[in-house]
Amino acid sequence: MIGSKRSNFVITLLLILGALFILFPLYLTITIAFKTPQEMAGNLLALPKNWSIQNFLDAIEMTNFFNAFRNSAFVTIFVVIFTVLTNSLVAYAIARNMHKKWYRGLYYYFVSAMFIPFPVIMLPIVKQTSAWGMDNLVGLIILYIIFNLSFNTFIYVGFIRKIPLELEEAAVMDGASTWQIFWKIIFPLLGPMNATVAILAGLGAWNDFLLPLVLLSEQDMATLPLVQYVFQSQFSTNYNLAFASYLMAILPMLIIYIFAQKWIISGVLRGSGK
Structure with missing residues (x-):
């Protein structure tokens, strides 16, 4: 019983780590795509202060x-x-x-x-x-x-x-x-x-x-x-433009x-x- 619980814990932990490896780059892609170049100089993990679509418009052009x-x-x-x-x-x-x-x-x-x-x-x-x-x-x-x-x-x-x-x-x-x-x-x-x-x-x-x-x-x-x-x-x-694209x-x-x-x-x- 103890071995089964330990095995389930290890599997759950590996699944969580796997999900983080997938979701973290996606999170960075989304947040950087909406940031301005000035915001890039600050905390890279922070959310954008203003969610602007200007990066997307510039990337399209x-x-x-x-x-x-x-x-x-x-x-x-x-x-x-x-x-x-x-x-x-x-x-x-x-x-x-x-x-x-x-x-x-x-x-x-x-x-x-x-x-x-x-x-x-x-x-x-x-x-x-x-x-x-x-x-x-x-x-x-x-x-x-x-x-x-x-x-x-x-x-x-x-x-x-x-x-x-x-x-x-x-x-x-x-x-x-x-x-x-x-x-x-x-x-x-x-x-x-x-x-x-x-x-x-x-x-x-x-x-x-x-x-x-x-x-x-x-x-x-x-x-x-x-x-x-x-x-x-x-x-x-x-x-910023690259990630938007x-x-x-x-x-x-x-x-x-x-x-x-x-x-x-x-x-x-x-x-x-x-």
Whole structure:
């Protein structure tokens, strides 16, 4: 009994510490975004004396925020749609043919890509996409879909293999084609996994900095993470405007994640098993 209470106390303490590590940076981001430069010289942890939105207005003007927001939204929406459609198709073909050596090898090939750091392949990708004229938002979307394939194949295949083959055999007896079986039977059953994949793909595309940095060739194509550079100078950083811009950039995905986190956790757990 004493050991159980001690274990519960340790777990509770760790949870509290974990929450503080998450909430403290968020608290600083919000308070600094509303402070004036003069208030920054005082107590950093103190609340702003006057909650002014001027920092947000200045940040919007300096970063051309709405143009960057449109670029990020355009990339994210198309990445989510086509990632779900294409990655689920690939995973279905692999899952229903895992008994064949070629498909099994293809599965392990895709999964092994998860262990390759992006900086290793960064320069060849940049050179090749530039040669093909893909150093734009469309090329960025295509690369995100491809990069998502390895992890999504892993979780999709695990989930699809749990779906009884009898459902497909019955559909074949009724004269359904493979294409009809996937879209009318399998794809609706993939609802939890589709939600998980869509959320993770959306978060990744919205928040990514490195790939747009090395790929996009024009300033007008910059996404939200890229335009944060405007607050950096050689000797100092305008933290008030920078944090206001950061807050506006992360707010949409933060709201989505808060309401959709249960889909992410349950989807990964369902897809990780055989």
